[in-house]
Amino acid sequence: MPELPEVETVKRSLSGKLIGKEIRDLEIYFSGNIRRPDPLLMGEMIRGKKFLGIDRRGKYLIFTLSEDLALVVHLRMTGQLLYVDAAFPKDKHTHLVFSLSDGMELRYADLRKFGTFDLIPLSELPQLKGLAQLGVEPLSGDFTVQWLDQMLQNKNRSIKNVLLDQTIIAGIGNIYADEILYEGGIHPETIACNLTEDQVRQLWQATVKLLNLGIEHRGTSIRNYVDGDGRQGGFQELLKVYGRRGEPCVRCGSPIGKTMVQGRGTYYCPNCQPKV
DNA sequence: CGATTCCCCTGATAGC
């Protein structure tokens, strides 16, 4: 599922192709992903607009368009944005097709239909629900050991829960959370405020390392994730715990365990990530 | 404050 490294990869794969292009038309095959405006008005509103820029914030993609518009996209579980030739056969789950001035198409496909589109005035961007509540960008200078330590002090819930909370740190999902905690040698159910100073430093390092590594490998294609060119990522080859229940830990050989945290399947090594 | 449950949705898989 697209988390920060995957969304960043989509952004990078699309930016060179979309910027400067004009949207000539929009075809809607399924409108359920469009939150704003009314899907009936979306085509009219977006036609003739030009892509000026693409940014990522947490797991959101923000397309800046001409005439002070912003298109905010969240891929959720299975959303895909593809830049393809108009002649390329359409996937069964293609819901939106933006025809571009270069004869290509930007297509949105989403097997589970959870993704969201918001086309809004640029001025409303800072108030957009979800986006506005996002916490710190973990790959920015704001994400420091000091900040992390301070933030965790009053968190009386599991550390995995905190990592998944988008209003605290933006962009970490289930896969990277498990990999980060494994890398840091921290049990996912450890109460956040009980982490030692040493563990906080480990956690901070692991977070930065794993997210960067994920981007380097162009994301994790564990289900249907692909980038804007339809290319799969490579990070799934490097996962050490996620999806590996029962397999030997690469560090110590103990079988990887699985439990539930916050309703999410949670993988960890019971030996390398001891419960405190 | 935090934990839990439900909901949105479809496909893969297991059990009968």
Added chain:
DNA sequence: TGCTATCAGGGGAATC
């Protein structure tokens, strides 16, 4: 063969 149950989960809302 084909049916049904279960699981996967990001995020928001409702409930305890």
